[in-house]
Amino acid sequence: MENFIFQNPTKLVFGKGMIARLGELIPAGKRVMVTFGGGSVRRNGVYDEVCAALAGRDTVEFWGIEPNPSIETLREAIALGKEREVDFLLAVGGGSVIDGTKLIAAGLLYDGDAWELVRKGASQRTVPLGTVLTIPATGSEMNNGAVISRRETKEKYPFYGNYPLFSILDPEKTFTLPQRQVACGLADTFVHVMEQYMTVAGQSRVMDRWAEGILQTLVEIAPEIRKNQHDYDLMADFMLSATMGLNGFIAMGVAQDWATHMIGHELTALHGLTHGATLAIVLPGTLRVLSAQKGDKLLQYGERVWGITTGERDERIRLAIERTEGFFRSLGLSTRLSEEGIGEETIAEIERRFDARGARYGEARNVDGAMARRILEACR
Amino acid sequence: MENFIFQNPTKLVFGKGMIARLGELIPAGKRVMVTFGGGSVRRNGVYDEVCAALAGRDTVEFWGIEPNPSIETLREAIALGKEREVDFLLAVGGGSVIDGTKLIAAGLLYDGDAWELVRKGASQRTVPLGTVLTIPATGSEMNNGAVISRRETKEKYPFYGNYPLFSILDPEKTFTLPQRQVACGLADTFVHVMEQYMTVAGQSRVMDRWAEGILQTLVEIAPEIRKNQHDYDLMADFMLSATMGLNGFIAMGVAQDWATHMIGHELTALHGLTHGATLAIVLPGTLRVLSAQKGDKLLQYGERVWGITTGERDERIRLAIERTEGFFRSLGLSTRLSEEGIGEETIAEIERRFDARGARYGEARNVDGAMARRILEACR
Structure with missing residues (x-):
């Protein structure tokens, strides 16, 4: 066996009805940007449960993180997050939404273009991030990795940011995938x-x-x-x-x-x-x-x-x-x-x-x- | 499957020669109480490696945490730790040393008798703790549990404290068990x-x-x-x-x-x-x-x-x-x-x-x- 260092700080919140815990999982007083994909969460009940759990909280929504999240889209999210001074991110969706949100989390604290972060390959300085996972696949909900695409040049690279503080996994939300x-x-x-x-x-x-x-x-x-x-x-x-x-x-x-x-x-x-x-x-x-x-x-x-x-x-x-x-x-x-x-x-x-x-x-x-x-x- | 919440923040530092990393794992400026069992670490090289890694650091040693650590012994350690105002604990030994040190970690911030903590069953308020494991057995190096005995009444109860911040596991140190x-x-x-x-x-x-x-x-x-x-x-x-x-x-x-x-x-x-x-x-x-x-x-x-x-x-x-x-x-x-x-x-x-x-x-x-x-x- 090779020497190794292991640490995974993500809190896994797993099971039926667990989205209701969002209120206690996100620290009080945070301005939360909630990031979404294309809208399937509106049909499977996830969006309504998230809204109910965050009622009365200071939130901003960003919609449209696509499969294979692109730097072009994420730049828009970073601009919105900076403008609204958000200090917590909640990714609601599959691996692409979570991956993209990891780059947003780093981009919010970076002055240059976020693509530079991707090409440099890692960033520890990030806004804290939680997730509500809707598609079992990438594992992004409990690691620090992401993969970011650049439509303009048809490129796709790994990026390493921070681990989600928590991830909520409700298997019932996968029934209609x-x-x-x-x-x-x-x-x-x-x-x-x-x-x-x-x-x-x-x-x-x-x-x-x-x-x-x-x-x-x-x-x-x-x-x-x-x-x-x-x-x-x-x-x-x-x-x-x-x-x-x-x-x-x-x-x-x-x-x-x-x-x-x-x-x-x-x-x-x-x-x-x-x-x-x-x-x-x-x-x-x-x-x-x-x-x-x-x-x-x-x-x-x-x-x-x-x-x-x-x-x-x-x-x-x-x-x-x-x-x-x-x-x-x-x-x-x-x-x-x-x-x-x-x-x-x-x-x-x-x-x-x-x-x-x-x-x-x-x-x-x-x-x-x-x-x-x-x-x-x-x-x- | 039942609903569950999982989180394990312990950093596992695994492999040959990893005790040398102690210096970087313990935050600077801490007064460290190092806790030991009966002395086998003096014979297998662990003690020397720990001392070398902590050279120049502000440390206090406590020896003699016995198998099935007793409240009687741990009270002495808590008294010493309070007197010397230690603010970090390093357990060097097997599960008993680590278990005992988890109670010390809570006892240092508790005004009453530490046996009350055992009978209450849990304490989140603790001094931070790291470990160097020498005996594979209890798993205490990566959980928040402990078992504490009371010699006087021949009792033994579980106690839940905090997770070690890190645990160093060097398999070579088990060769001579x-x-x-x-x-x-x-x-x-x-x-x-x-x-x-x-x-x-x-x-x-x-x-x-x-x-x-x-x-x-x-x-x-x-x-x-x-x-x-x-x-x-x-x-x-x-x-x-x-x-x-x-x-x-x-x-x-x-x-x-x-x-x-x-x-x-x-x-x-x-x-x-x-x-x-x-x-x-x-x-x-x-x-x-x-x-x-x-x-x-x-x-x-x-x-x-x-x-x-x-x-x-x-x-x-x-x-x-x-x-x-x-x-x-x-x-x-x-x-x-x-x-x-x-x-x-x-x-x-x-x-x-x-x-x-x-x-x-x-x-x-x-x-x-x-x-x-x-x-x-x-x-x-």
């Missing part, structure tokens, strides 16, 4: 775990078990959720798994990969494809190309997550990857670039971008432009 | 997980998997640790498992039991038996007596932790309990009261104490005096 959003959330969660797990075997038995525990849970619940999104316990396990998948709890002392994410971000930046959908395409390719390097872990994964216990080593590895791709397909997601009309032009552009920034992703730091091309060619 | 201490630590960790897991089936799939993941890890590493305590990765997994076993990470939204602990505390209070050793005796008895109530979960546990997949339901449950008792025996621990010379007199006293306080422990609130007797009789 569009099925495709649920599918992408399941895929996103699955791949988050894989990025922290599918690396080197024999690093930490307990971290392996925890990562496998989330994967096993997703594999079990996904088909049931496809049939019935109104089962509270199923959606609660989905929601909790998504949060646990990217809050540091399964990353202690182990190597991490993230090459699939970095390639996926480019597909979103260039084609607007939903984040989870890009991962469902790229991960099987990553596993196919790096199956030798990741072989021991793929064997363990095949056995523990997919019950593959017989056959030759190569056959078992091949089957584990096949089952992974099959899982994404069972969610109704594409797993090949051709299904999304993506071809050589995009592969060449991603290779160029990786080379231009001297990319060396993955646990072995060997995913550069040429390797990204090989992976993308394996996803055709 | 006495084998019995390691055995008790493994048993303690195992039973902590069982108290949060072996209750009601079907509450949360992901929490079940995480609990099982720690149990599976312990079952795998225990025999290897018995053979070689100097394997870094083994001891790192033991240390991490012990911390993860009782920091709230596996308790989200699920029922908890803790009856075994409450009975075990009485055995320690009355006979001075090491905490982990009491649990190895009581848990199999608890499972035997409550095997109908816990049946579905025992079946799941038998299958996932012990690989018991065939046979009639009752036979599988019986076997799962037998394997649990066998695990403790493989650690060299007693699993029967008679082996420790404990008989009817103690059973009667524990029944009396449970009745006197109106005890209703366990996830079904049915472990009262009479049930405690039945459990203890099943451990004879």
Whole structure:
């Protein structure tokens, strides 16, 4: 096991009716800017519950943080927040709203253009932030990460701000999510775990078990959720798994990969494809190309997550990857670039971008432009 | 899944050489009281590393916090801390030193006798506290709980104070622990997980998997640790498992039991038996007596932790309990009261104490005096 420092201060407020706790969670006397996405919260009751919980509080609303939040939109929010002198942020929505609000939180205390914060990559100086999560997927509700896009140049980069002070997760609010959003959330969660797990075997038995525990849970619940999104316990396990998948709890002392994410971000930046959908395409390719390097872990994964216990080593590895791709397909997601009309032009552009920034992703730091091309060619 | 609120602010600083970080972890300008147990830290290098890291800092030492820390000793520490006006505490040792220091932290800001804090059961007003853990077992390094004894009356009660600001865990410092201490630590960790897991089936799939993941890890590493305590990765997994076993990470939204602990505390209070050793005796008895109530979960546990997949339901449950008792025996621990010379007199006293306080422990609130007797009789 590698040395590590772990700390996650976010208060998780989980369950039915918990949005009503907002009043006590936000410190008194704060001027709160509440940030929203496109308006689905008006239809599922979340907006009304938030308004009721904040009745009598000093609030400003900002609407319209889009999927893959753009610096162009966030600049407007930062300007409004500065003008109204807000000193607390409440993100109400999915990962995009929360990600965007993390940049707003830093931007409010920054004099320059907030895109500079993204390119610098981190900011600890932020306005405090709480969240009401409506889409289980990104884990942003309990980590300090965000991904910010720039429409103008079709770029998309990670940004690290501060942890939410609290996050409210009410599984009932996920009952009415569009099925495709649920599918992408399941895929996103699955791949988050894989990025922290599918690396080197024999690093930490307990971290392996925890990562496998989330994967096993997703594999079990996904088909049931496809049939019935109104089962509270199923959606609660989905929601909790998504949060646990990217809050540091399964990353202690182990190597991490993230090459699939970095390639996926480019597909979103260039084609607007939903984040989870890009991962469902790229991960099987990553596993196919790096199956030798990741072989021991793929064997363990095949056995523990997919019950593959017989056959030759190569056959078992091949089957584990096949089952992974099959899982994404069972969610109704594409797993090949051709299904999304993506071809050589995009592969060449991603290779160029990786080379231009001297990319060396993955646990072995060997995913550069040429390797990204090989992976993308394996996803055709 | 039940509604829950989770927050754990402790910073975990894990790995080789991490004690050297003490200087940066303790805020400047603090007068630090460093608390110790009996002196093993002088032999394993921990004391020297702590002193080197705190060179030039304003420190006071308090030695002699005993196993099952007593209010009698802790009163002395509180008096010294008040006299020297310390405003930071650093516990260096195992769970007993850390538990005791949590009470000191509250006692320093309390005008009355600190035993009143124990009997009231909680205190948020505390001096900040950090720890250097030397024995993986209690999980006290990453939670707000403690157990305090009163020698005078042979009593032992839980106390809830504050979370450590940070805890340093260096697995190398466990290499020289006495084998019995390691055995008790493994048993303690195992039973902590069982108290949060072996209750009601079907509450949360992901929490079940995480609990099982720690149990599976312990079952795998225990025999290897018995053979070689100097394997870094083994001891790192033991240390991490012990911390993860009782920091709230596996308790989200699920029922908890803790009856075994409450009975075990009485055995320690009355006979001075090491905490982990009491649990190895009581848990199999608890499972035997409550095997109908816990049946579905025992079946799941038998299958996932012990690989018991065939046979009639009752036979599988019986076997799962037998394997649990066998695990403790493989650690060299007693699993029967008679082996420790404990008989009817103690059973009667524990029944009396449970009745006197109106005890209703366990996830079904049915472990009262009479049930405690039945459990203890099943451990004879």
